Amino acid sequence: MGTLEKLRDALIEGKVEEVKHYTQQALDENTPAKTILDQGLIAGMDVVGVRFKEGEYFLPEVLLCAKAMHAGLDLLKPLLVGESGQSAGTVVLGTVKGDLHDIGKRIVKAMLEGAGYEVIDIGVDVDAEKFVESVRKHKPLVLGMSALLTTTMRYMKTVIDALQNEGIRDKVKIIVGGAPVNEEFAKSVGADGYAPNASEAVDLVKRLTAA
Amino acid sequence: MGTLEKLRDALIEGKVEEVKHYTQQALDENTPAKTILDQGLIAGMDVVGVRFKEGEYFLPEVLLCAKAMHAGLDLLKPLLVGESGQSAGTVVLGTVKGDLHDIGKRIVKAMLEGAGYEVIDIGVDVDAEKFVESVRKHKPLVLGMSALLTTTMRYMKTVIDALQNEGIRDKVKIIVGGAPVNEEFAKSVGADGYAPNASEAVDLVKRLTAA
Amino acid sequence: MEEMLYSSAHEMIFGFAKKPVTVANGLTFGKGKVVPEVNFTLPPMDLAHENVPEIRERFKDIAHRIMERCVELQQEEVVIEFEHLFDMTERPDFGAQLTKDLKEVIEKYRQSHGTKAALRVTVADIRDRTRPPRMRSGKEIETMLRSFELCADAGADILSIESTGGKEISDNALMIGDVEGLLFALGVLGPRDMDFLWREIVSIARRYDVVPGGDTACGFANTAMQLAHQGLLPKVLAAVVRLMSAPRSLAAVEVGAVGPLKDCGYENPVIKAITGVPISMEGKTSACAHSSPLGNIAAAVCDLWSNESVQDVKLLSGNTPEVFTEMLIYDCRLMNTAIEEGRAEILRDLMVDSDRFLDPQALILDPKVMYEAARVIVNAGEDKFKQAVAVSRYAHGVVKEAEATNKIRLRGVEAKWLEKIGKILEHLPEEEEEFYASVKARYEGHFIPEEYGLN
Amino acid sequence: MEEMLYSSAHEMIFGFAKKPVTVANGLTFGKGKVVPEVNFTLPPMDLAHENVPEIRERFKDIAHRIMERCVELQQEEVVIEFEHLFDMTERPDFGAQLTKDLKEVIEKYRQSHGTKAALRVTVADIRDRTRPPRMRSGKEIETMLRSFELCADAGADILSIESTGGKEISDNALMIGDVEGLLFALGVLGPRDMDFLWREIVSIARRYDVVPGGDTACGFANTAMQLAHQGLLPKVLAAVVRLMSAPRSLAAVEVGAVGPLKDCGYENPVIKAITGVPISMEGKTSACAHSSPLGNIAAAVCDLWSNESVQDVKLLSGNTPEVFTEMLIYDCRLMNTAIEEGRAEILRDLMVDSDRFLDPQALILDPKVMYEAARVIVNAGEDKFKQAVAVSRYAHGVVKEAEATNKIRLRGVEAKWLEKIGKILEHLPEEEEEFYASVKARYEGHFIPEEYGLN
């Protein structure tokens, strides 16, 4: 088994130290950073994704693997200048005003990070002003809003209106989620997408940022 | 017990022949037709209404009493020239297109007739054109639409739009009802009122036609 | 029908039917397990042609969600009912397309998870559109039969309908509390139409090798129940109408329907007692569709357990179809565990006792009453009118007796109606011909005799 | 707690609690009848000041519809739960106004129909707003206590809360499957906060002469159940967390809560076994709020039976709150009939058996397991940490044993997790102090020790 296979397998097992080790070894063997990334780390995370979807991995495993991946990535980053060194893009996430439900959004964050996005979590009970501000500041590709309450979900519209008023609605793709939200509602508030769970949220973000 | 009391009681008991008899007797005693109407027939129907609301009467009793009332009324009508001889007003009722549910609407009709309205039932599965036409033709104070299906209720909006387009929306009060309909929906389609059942439909029509 | 397949009420129990029915994929009804039957309908939206793609997507999505919940809860057997809305029968291709869509989802789950699901397709009775309706001639019946065919071809496992023969008389009869009118509808017109219609359906079912399920007196007895619920009719009348409708619904089985009978036919236990066919029933878990005084007792002898119908809307945990699927699954689990542990009779009796004396309509649904009603029908001979009269009198007697022995309390007005109904039933002509002659004039113009093979 | 109020699992049964509780109008819980508890929430809408009149109208209307359905179904006893949304606690006058509105409707029905209804008011734990949260200092706790007072004054019969002490640690611990973090949240922080908070609530309840109901580990154990339902966490972990949460929820009763405990506390039977307080439970009929593998088994020893929460939306037969009221009523009728006929134990066992071996979370809810868990807790002495460790180990052992004897089947990954959890539990320090010392650094900054009386 070559180093890249070992790296990939170590990642799949969530072994942080081994991932570091094999990443370094691959570099030492003069494998190009981009190849290590693609055939080692990303190939590994792809398997992790599949295992998760098939119920072989739970969230803790996924988070651990993501952590291992980031450990490897840290070694590669300096060498990955240009497009491939960049994160897949920035995503800002927050739970809307009046709503303290946190976990769903954090899981979305974790899965996006696992997929290589840089995610900025602006917390719970976030008002429109703060959403606007963070879009201005972080210039994310995607803004995600979470709401778990029937009485806060409408606030998503308030936020989107605020972005509109500030003239920056079009600078960002907006996605929404949380138990009471669905596709129909997402459309009705003018969001660009909805996902029922974290792994579909990743697919959604990929789709939206590809376009 | 005077003749009017006897008339009232006969009406409450739904005795058609007796109602005719006492109406005639009262006329023979030179009681003014308006008095016979108010203190005999209407007083009786008021009691019927109360009994119905209190669960002492069912629909068959109400219908029978209404029939008795009309028998009496027929004798009075020729004498009741002017305002009081008129029916309380005309109401057109129909079940909207695609919907064959009939009974709820017929009960509303019966109760409205009991309250003195003239009701024209234009049937089930009625399209917008026919609704428009009947408003033109009968010039009702109130148009009532019934829908029992979630897939036909929206048609109420189509009808209201059609009336609007024909410029006659404002000539008539529009009320809606049926199991899937509620106040909120009624507002959303631009109706003037909603009632959950037939006796409240009568109150509603009274309210709307009083204004 | 000369004899009954059950020899005592006690023998009747949920999960078991004397004549189990099996659909193509091997799923069997009435052989020791109660199976959930999930019903759904569209939320407020219209059925215009341009919405067809959206409706198809939604149907598939609903089926998917129902099946998914079954998998999550390890429920291996389920029935999905697709009850046509008017347009789905009126445009037979439309109904067939949706049938195909649903069947595909079901099939997918059979392959991926081994879930055994069956699809019941209930065609709408569009003959009711015109009054007086044409039952046997005209394009409505043609369209309906075509719809049955196309749906059978598209993947329906079970065919059903809630047919309306006689409703043109019963609607008004219910409003004015006209017992003779109800008897005319349910004892004279209804059975004739059932006989005609179900021969056709059974022949289509045979041709396509699918199961001819059964009919229900929904348009009659459930309308009465709704009217009673709204305080518009006495409950005692609704109770009598329930049993009065049994001979009519039985007619489908007499010409070849084999069950599972339709969920909303609360008269089903009578038919099960006579013919042994498996039956679907609905009770507490159908509160989404209508309130009823029959929540538990309705399950006593069911083979399938249904939620009648719920429109697809979002709740906190998901949409209504999967929420109701979950509730049905737990109800079924309880009954099936009772069967496995030899406690079914106890659970059945608890369900019966919990509702029995709270409403005359529940009283009638007691399996003992249902069983005796079946016997009364069988003893009345082949004549549907005689059956209907006899069983109505029996129903009246049951309520009367329960009132007299203080088992059930009736409000004063209800008691008065009970008297009144009793008198009418007592003074009826015994022969159909005589009865028809006595009422013909009264209902003239409201129905077309030829459409029922009458004149 | 040194002894237990029940001396065997068998003695535990729905409808009966050793220490029944009575509210002002005489309605009693745990004295031979299971009472439905109806929960509802608003449909999509916002809580802005200008919507208050509309919200008040809707609340009154909902209560009216619930009570009306009770009357129609001759249900004489019912509990309505008013669970605050954030703003209703944050703006104490708002919450109190709604309490008053609901109470007025209830009172109206008492006068007109004699219906005995009680109002449970569940205040929101708004301390969870900031991270790390301030539990004892700051304006959040003040506002919450003021909300309790105003609601008690406005007509609440029962006070409850779903408090969140320790959640700042458990949220993350759940995500990464950190068993020690969960123990720290539920065995160290939670009980301390419960002790503090419930003394306050009990003192308010005494002052206003209302019932201090109880708490629930919803934010911990039900979050775990949800995560497991979504495939994000192993079910075996959710099962262990369930029992791990019991000592924490027990703490409320130790300082004066008397029940009925909150519906969503599936750990309630443990507390009932120890203290004899009546408990509310939710199961199949709460599928509207969340799917669960506990549909029937949850009812085994309940005194109230709830639907958790359903947003007020229109279905074919009416709105969801009255639809769920009807379903709860029928569930209760069945249980109450079983009690009357001396068949309660059979029904209880059927409910248990129907779910028990289908999911480790259901396995844990078996009254026998719950009872033994209670014993384990009592035997562990007063120390909450020791209680939590002991009962977690017990939970682990129960699942392990069921797996080993093939009573329950676990997927490979689930089995691996079970191993892993077992090892962690095995190697824990036995003393709280030692444990705290070992994890303090890891959780530093995520919680404020002083807010729990720690340092």
Ligand code: B12
């Ligand atoms: C756990 C929980 C809590 C915990 C919160 C823990 C936490 N730190 O988040 C606690 C106990 C604190 C809590 C509090 C309350 N809760 Co709560 N809670 C729940 C519960 C049981 C599970 C939520 C959860 O964590 N699920 C697990 C996660 C993983 O799933 P998820 O959140 O749905 O997220 C997934 C997807 O939705 C999606 N997703 C989520 N966000 C986003 C965002 C984007 C952009 C995308 C694409 C996808 C996405 O991906 C996630 C992962 O797959 C739900 C029940 C339910 N049916 O959801 C109730 C529920 C949401 N809560 C409810 C209520 C009422 C409350 C309280 C008001 C109770 C009270 N009186 O105190 C408070 C509200 C406080 C507030 N203002 O927010 C109600 C809401 C009712 C309503 N009107 O809407 C619910 C539905 C329960 C019920 N009663 O039926 N709650």
Ligand code: B12
């Ligand atoms: C009886 C009945 C029938 C009878 C109709 C009898 C008749 N002549 O009307 C029959 C059997 C024919 C029938 C057929 C169908 N039905 Co149907 N039917 C019912 C049932 C059980 C009761 C309706 C009823 O008569 N109630 C009694 C009357 C008095 O009440 P009401 O109609 O609500 O009317 C009162 C108020 O609403 C109000 N009101 C009514 N109209 C108006 C109008 C105004 C202006 C006002 C102010 C007030 C008002 O006052 C009335 C008196 O108090 C309902 C169940 C239910 N929950 O309502 C289903 C129901 C309406 N039917 C349903 C369905 C699906 C059908 C069919 C499609 C079934 C099929 N596959 O064939 C067909 C539809 C045919 C069609 N295109 O219309 C569904 C609807 C689902 C949906 N998507 O919306 C329901 C909800 C049952 C269910 N499955 O849950 N049905």
Ligand code: SF4
């Ligand atoms: S009430 Fe239900 S069952 Fe009866 S016709 Fe209507 S939909 Fe069919």
Ligand code: SF4
């Ligand atoms: S899930 Fe239910 S019970 Fe738990 S906090 Fe939320 S609302 Fe309350």
Ligand SMILES: [Zn+2]
């Ligand atoms: Zn039906």
Ligand SMILES: [Zn+2]
């Ligand atoms: Zn809860």
Ligand SMILES: [Zn+2]
């Ligand atoms: Zn709750």
